[in-house]
Amino acid sequence: MVNIEGDLHMTSGEGEGSYAKYSRRQTIVIDETKPVIEKAIIEVYKAILPQTMVIADLGCSAGPNTMFFMSNVINIIADHCSKLDEHDPIELQFFLNDLPGNDFNQLFRSLEKIKTSTTMYHKGDSLPSYYISGLxxxxxSRLFPRQSVPVGLEAGGKSLSNMDNIYISSTTTPLVVKLFQEQFRKDFSLFLKLRHEELVNDGHMVLIFFGRKDEDVYNGSLSHILGCVAKSLESLVCKGLVNKEKLESFNLPVYGPSDDEVMEIVMESHMFDLVHMKLFEANWDPYDDSVDDVVHDIANSSQNITMGIRSVLESLIASHFGESILDVLFQEFRPLVAQHLEREKTKYAVIVMSLKKI
Ligand SMILES: C[S@@+](CC[C@H](N)C(=O)[O-])C[C@H]1O[C@@H](n2cnc3c(N)ncnc32)[C@H](O)[C@@H]1O
Incomplete structure (x- = not known):
């Protein structure tokens, strides 16, 4: 059974193979969602006129994206306040949240760079003071005091087999698909309920997460890429490097919902107004910015994708199967990704939504 709270962490450091190096795709997504974040911040500012604004980055990791997000927020507030000619400057309190295994030391060290990026942007204007805490x-679980700011596959206690799959694939039974969906519904509803308790009235929350473009649950981009990881694990079973039962007991704690599925859960919660929702697509290769459907350099792209997926999954895989399989596993994975890219340039579907507490 995967123990996400104890075992998951993005690969730390800033070197080759680190999450920091392969999180460029997420940077682009954050950049594209800047108008949504800006609108949410300004609406909260106007509604509350706070002396201190509390902003939380949930699942921040230890890469450059947290700094990028925080610089954006500081710049948006500074621009807005300078237009209003505010004399009593607002102060910002950032809470950076991730699981305890996250490399918070690296994260805090990297935040020094915020000063440079925000001062360069404002050249001499005064910037809001900001304070940073790790969470x-x-x-x-509840992260904040009330109104201060946002398992595995089991049915009736029994595990159902997903065979050699680690996510939803063409051989996953409808019953197991239902379990993935029920787990997502349970987790997302809990997440909404907890954030509703923590947010102040009129507080906003912008969520960015993997989704699915196609209504067909078997045709999500996560199924394609995680299917390649599953095939690589299967080939290690054939080589006697991984025990078959170990593989059968491994399922990833993720689910890519369609926008309708997400909307339904938000509506049923009666806790948030859906201010904005968009599904957009992002290339698997974090370094390929082309917008067409052609993979221009399969060898290079398959290497980038392999490093990117490894930087996210290796902590979970190592804790379940042992660290010794990592190199050989991702050697198997890369040609499978290349074969997939020969057939089509599948893209991740990313859902962005802005919610207002009601
Ligand atoms: C793909 S990374 C995204 C990191 C960063 N926000 C970015 O855009 O680059 C997802 C992060 O969510 C964290 N995460 C996953 N489940 C979590 C949970 N239950 N509580 C807090 N953080 C979690 C992971 O540890 C990981 O750092």
Whole structure:
């Protein structure tokens, strides 16, 4: 059974193979969602006129994206306040949340660079003061005091087999698909309920997460890429490097919902107004910015994708199967990704939504 709270962490450091190096795709997604974040911040500012604004980045990791997000927020507030000619400057309190295994030391060290990026942007204007705290805890538990700011596959206690799959694939039974969906519904509803308790009235929350473009649950981009990881694990079973039962007991704690599925859960919660929702697509290769459907350099792209997926999954895989399989596993994975890219340039579907507490 995967123990996400104890075992998951993005690969730390800033070197080759680190999450920091392969999180460029997420940077682009954050950049594209800047108008949504800006709108949410300004609406909260106007509604509350706070002396201190509390902003939380949930699942922040230790890469450059947290700094990028925080610089954006500081710049948006500074621009807005300078237009209003505010004399009593607002102060910002950032809470950076991730699981306890996250490399918070690296994260805090990297935040020094915020000063340079925000001062360069404002050249001499005064910037709001900001304070930063770390919050090492799962966001499926309460993180903040009330109104201060946002398992595996089991049915009736029994595990159902997903065979050699580690996510939903063409051979996953409808019953197991239902379990993935029920787990997502349970987790996302809990997440909404907890954030509703923590947010002040009129507080906003912008969520960015993997989704699915196609209504058909078997045709999500996560199924394609995680299918390649599953095939690589299967080939290690054939080589006697991984025990078959170990593989059968491994399922990833993720689910890519369609926008309708997400909307339905938000509506049923009666806790948030859906201000904005968009599904957009992002290339698997974090370094390929082309917008067409052609993979221009399969060898290079398959290597980038392999490093990117490894930087996210290796902690979970190592804790379940042992660290010794990592190199050989991702050697198997890369040609499978290349074969997939020969057939089509599948893209991740990313859902962005802005919610207002009601
Ligand atoms: C793909 S990374 C995204 C990191 C960063 N926000 C970015 O855009 O680059 C997802 C992060 O969510 C964290 N995460 C996953 N489940 C979590 C949970 N239950 N509570 C807190 N953080 C969690 C992971 O540890 C990981 O750092």
């Amino acid at each position: 090492p805890k799962s966001y499926y």
